Amino acid sequence: MRYAKRGRLRFTSHRDFARAFERALRRAAVPVAFSAGFSPHPKVSYVGAAPTGVASEAEYLELGLRERVDVDRLREALDASLPDGLDILELVEVVPGSGSLADRIDATSWRVELPGVTPAAAAAAVATFLAADHVEVERLTKDGRRLLDARGPVVSASASPADPDGACAILDLVVRQVTPTVRPDDVLAALRAVADLVPAGPPRATRLAQGRLDDRGRFADPLAPDRAGVIPADEAAGGPRPEQQAAPSVGTTSTG
Amino acid sequence: MTVESVFPQLEPLLPRVQKPIQYVGGELNSTVKDWDAATVRWALMYPDAYEVGLPNQGVMILYELLNERPDALAERTYAVWPDLEALMREHGIPQFTVDGHRPVGAFDVLGLSFATELGYTNMLTALDLAGIPLAAADRDESHPIVLAGGHAAFNPEPIAEFLDAAVLGDGEQAVGEITDVIAAWKAEGSPGGRDEVLLRLAKAGGVYVPRFYDVDYLPDGRIRRVVPNRPDVPHRVYKRTVMDLDEWPYPKQPLVPLAESVHERMSVEIFRGCTRGCRFCQAGMITRPVRERSITGIGEMVQAGLDATGFQEVGLLSLSSADHSEIAAVTKGLADRYEGTNTSLSLPSTRVDAFNVDLANELSRNGRRSGLTFAPEGGSERLRRVINKMVSREDLIRTVTTAYANGWRQVKLYFMCGLPTETDEDVLEIASMAHEVIRAGRAAAGTKDVRCTVSIGAFVPKPHTPFQWAGQTAPEVVDRRLKLLREAINADRSLGRAIGFRYHDGQPSIVEGLLSRGDRRVSAVIRRVWEDGGRFDGWSEHFSYERWMSAAAGVGVDVDWYTQRERGENEVLPWDHLDSGLDKEWLWTDWQDALSEQELDDCRWEPCYDCGVCPGMGTEIQIGPTGKTLLPLPTVRAALTPSG
The missing domain is CATH 3.40.50.280 (Cobalamin-binding domain)
Incomplete structure (x- = not known):
């Protein structure tokens, strides 16, 4: 299924979401399958969750059930059992043999609002960044500082005005998911390093899509192989669905 | 606007x-x-x-x-x-x-x-x-x-x-x-x-x-x-008492946070009040009389609460949950109702003498077998008479032996240090009790792999209890006794290895004591501490004893006078005009009984001991049994299965 983390609930961490989702399964009386053992857990597997504080329109998980259910009713029941802002968007039944969800995702599209940055300044910084082969940035992890290359995994980056006044720039990024994962924060640190680009306030990032990139740099819908009800000969040929295209209004839900 | x-x-x-x-x-x-x-x-x-x-x-x-x-x-x-x-x-x-x-x-x-x-x-x-x-x-x-x-x-x-x-x-x-x-x-x-x-x-x-x-x-x-x-302002202000808990089935829609919290469970208060009469326990004194929620009321709250929250654990809360007149029927009924749903039950406060293995088995039937906690509170039989926590060493050993024999591997024991009349010997008896628990547990379980944790808190005398007159034990004395206890536990290496020892040192308890029995002159200390940066005093990483002591000295408040001084019978206490229903003379008599090591029965099962609450407040004990049972829930909806 694809779900969203919106508005103020973007501050939900992955662990927070997992707990809320398990409770939603119970509230909605979903016949979920449990792992065996001393402390049984519902069979839920997550794929590459967005960081805490980052909104997302394209989070994915797989859920194991004990019996077949009506997927539309399941989506509605689960969505109603979660707080507003954690929303179940799409849900499909897995076609046996269609392969794992994780194998259908290798890249993310991010949209980042940069308050107080003019589109021209953003575009110039992006050009400098793209011209480099490597941009090393430092990230604080719980094991201390580590260096990573924020440039290598970036497939594309572009800047555009967020509004007619041009007081805020929007940065669109497509990033390949490698280890260690490069997050929007890392790219922003890189823009600061190469072009001294510093937004006036905290940038707001939203994940717009995940999937495999096709030859033309477009995202294949990870749910397509199951939605079609048949196993496509070539998974990568699934093609993007309309809702996978970035819509400008998405992810800027007002809060408060 | x-x-x-x-x-x-x-x-x-x-x-x-x-x-x-x-x-x-x-x-x-x-x-x-x-x-x-x-x-x-x-x-x-x-x-x-x-x-x-x-x-x-x-x-x-x-x-x-x-x-x-x-x-x-x-x-x-x-x-x-x-x-x-x-x-x-x-x-x-x-x-x-x-x-x-x-x-x-x-x-x-x-x-x-x-x-x-x-x-x-x-x-x-x-x-x-x-x-x-x-x-x-x-x-x-x-x-x-x-x-x-x-x-x-x-x-x-x-x-x-x-x-x-x-x-x-x-x-x-x-x-x-x-x-x-x-x-x-x-x-x-x-x-x-x-x-x-x-x-x-x-x-x-x-x-x-x-x-x-x-x-x-x-x-x-x-x-x-x-x-x-x-x-027109009353000389005394009386406490409020809600009767008939079944009329107050709240919370009906418990809040479920996204953030992790200290209790990830759906809680139902199964009764309010406690008449065990433990003399250190402010909660037991100020919440009288005992008022039970009925078994059917509990069942309805659990059902509504689980539906509303999706929690996986139900906590049956009260000051001594195994004392509910129908606790066996409640736990069995709930375990039957939620069989196969991975819903576990817990009783956060269980007395050693009210515990039995049937109850424990019901609690763990649908979920994880968590650790068991018992609170003898005092190390020696004598001290337990002083505090009126009448559980015997034999009861404790028998109970934990049963638990170990039935598959439990971990038992936690809670005690206090610094109780009135306490000596080093009273505290050191905790070590021999813990040793005996491990010895008996190993024999019962047939394995050396059993553990016991001894957890110790420092005693703080509280208002509206028989110990409200007591002098609080100096923190140095508490700390020295805890050190002796640790040495005594580890004196036998084989047994000591199986015993965990957790304690809080005596200093925060002195601050809690100052704030518990203080009067209006203590306000200045609190304000000074806050101005000096005091925040989150319940968290050891934020608490500063030095900050409190220097603030008290700075505003001329003698902390020892408020904490370690024993009060006399006729002293006006700062809270005397605030009426918890407890008769002050009864409290004083109970304090004297404590000093002469006299125990007191529970008025829930024995005749009234005249604490004064019921006549003074126009209340009465409300307990079962109702004789009712929890019927199975109707089969859960099959709304999600595909039609046709």
């Missing part, structure tokens, strides 16, 4: 603080009502971190009750951590509620629930951030009425300077009556201002307004008397 949310100002700061999710609200079952549609608006605060405050049952109950009223609204606020506090000060953001992110200063009432005195400095932070003057005397009509409840409100004198009012006892009916008084006063155009509304609350009964009482002192520092300074 509509009050704006501060969230747009707060939001940009959240990426810069730890666990921002605790400040955003949006919990399942939370409510944001229309500001303008409500007449009386309450901000409810649990003055500790969100993760501790959110699961608090008292706040949840009052939040839901108030929001059910069409003319009222209630929102919640918690203590913000120092990282956010600094940013809020820098950016001029006031203390806010997590529901509507409305400024706390805009509400009519700020209701604070004090489970412990260590939240007092957090109250001052919240008042200051809210733009509310710290001293009640400095407030005007534009400021909320600052109202305290919870167990610590049975002696609110140390925070009297900061409070407009306090409510003793059960809040369910009190919040409704207070809302009525404020609504009527506002409807009349708020005549007489702040003074008038407080006077109306004081006259209505059950609301203590400190400013209407003067305290005089004797030359030696003891209190001479406490008297009303207004006509």
Whole structure:
């Protein structure tokens, strides 16, 4: 299924979401399958969750059930059992043999609002960044500082005005998911390093899509192989669905 | 006038603080009502971190009750951590509620629930951030009425300077009556201002307004008397008692946080009050009489609560849960109902003598087998007679042996140190008891792989208990006894290895003691500590004993006089005008009985022991058995299965 983390609930961490989702399964009386053992857990597997504080329109998980259910009713029941802002968007039944969800995702599209940055300044910084082969940035992890290359995994980056006044720039990024994962924060640190680009306030990032990139740099819908009800000969040929295209209004839900 | 949310100002700061999710609200079952549609608006605060405050049952109950009223609204606020506090000060953001992110200063009432005195400095932070003057005397009509409840409100004198009012006892009916008084006063155009509304609350009964009482002192520092300074204000303020818990099945819609909290479970209060008569236990003294929720009432609350929350664990709460007259039928009935759903049950407070393995097996039938905790409290039989915690060593060994024989591998034992009349020998008996537990456990389990944790807290004498006259043990004495105990536990290496030892040192307990039995002169210490940066005093990483001691010295308060001094029978205690229903003469007799090691039976099963509560408060014990059982639930809907 694809779900969203919106508005103020973007501050939900992955662990927070997992707990809320398990409770939603119970509230909605979903016949979920449990792992065996001393402390049984519902069979839920997550794929590459967005960081805490980052909104997302394209989070994915797989859920194991004990019996077949009506997927539309399941989506509605689960969505109603979660707080507003954690929303179940799409849900499909897995076609046996269609392969794992994780194998259908290798890249993310991010949209980042940069308050107080003019589109021209953003575009110039992006050009400098793209011209480099490597941009090393430092990230604080719980094991201390580590260096990573924020440039290598970036497939594309572009800047555009967020509004007619041009007081805020929007940065669109497509990033390949490698280890260690490069997050929007890392790219922003890189823009600061190469072009001294510093937004006036905290940038707001939203994940717009995940999937495999096709030859033309477009995202294949990870749910397509199951939605079609048949196993496509070539998974990568699934093609993007309309809702996978970035819509400008998405992810800027007002809060408060 | 509509009050704006501060969230747009707060939001940009959240990426810069730890666990921002605790400040955003949006919990399942939370409510944001229309500001303008409500007449009386309450901000409810649990003055500790969100993760501790959110699961608090008292706040949840009052939040839901108030929001059910069409003319009222209630929102919640918690203590913000120092990282956010600094940013809020820098950016001029006031203390806010997590529901509507409305400024706390805009509400009519700020209701604070004090489970412990260590939240007092957090109250001052919240008042200051809210733009509310710290001293009640400095407030005007534009400021909320600052109202305290919870167990610590049975002696609110140390925070009297900061409070407009306090409510003793059960809040369910009190919040409704207070809302009525404020609504009527506002409807009349708020005549007489702040003074008038407080006077109306004081006259209505059950609301203590400190400013209407003067305290005089004797030359030696003891209190001479406490008297009303207004006509029509009652000389004594009585606690509130809710009868028939089945009429109050709250919370019906428990809040479910997104952030991790200290209790991840659906809690049902199965009875209120306790008459075991443990002499150290303030909760057991001030919540009398015992009032049980019926087995069917419990069943309905569990069902509604699980449906509303999706929690996987049910906590059956009370001060001594295994004492419910139908606890066996309750646990078996619930275990049957939720068979196969991975729903576990827990009884947070279980007495050794009320435990049996059938009960324990029901508790673990549908879920994990968690550890067992027992609280003998005192190490020696003699000391247990002093504190009236009548569990014998034989009971304890028999119970833990049964548990180990039935598959449990971990038992936790809770004791106190620093109890009245305690000697080194009393404390050292804890070591031999723990050794015997491990020896018996290994024999019963047939394996060396059994463990026991000894957990020790320092005793703090509390108001409205027989120990309210006792001198608190010096922290050095507590620390020395704990050191001796540790050595004694580890004297046998083989047994000692299987015993974990956890304790808190004596210093924080002295501060808790000062705040528990203090009078109005202690307010100055709290204010000084807060000005010196004191926050989150219940957290060891934030607590500073030195800060408290230097603040006390700075304002001329003798901490030893408040904590270690034994009081005489005729001394006026700071809380004597606050009536918990307990007869002071009975308490004194019980204190004398404690000193002569005389135990007392439980009036739940034995005849009345004349503590005074029932006749004084017009209440009575309400217990079963009802003889009813929990019927199986109707088969769960098959709404999700495909049609056709």
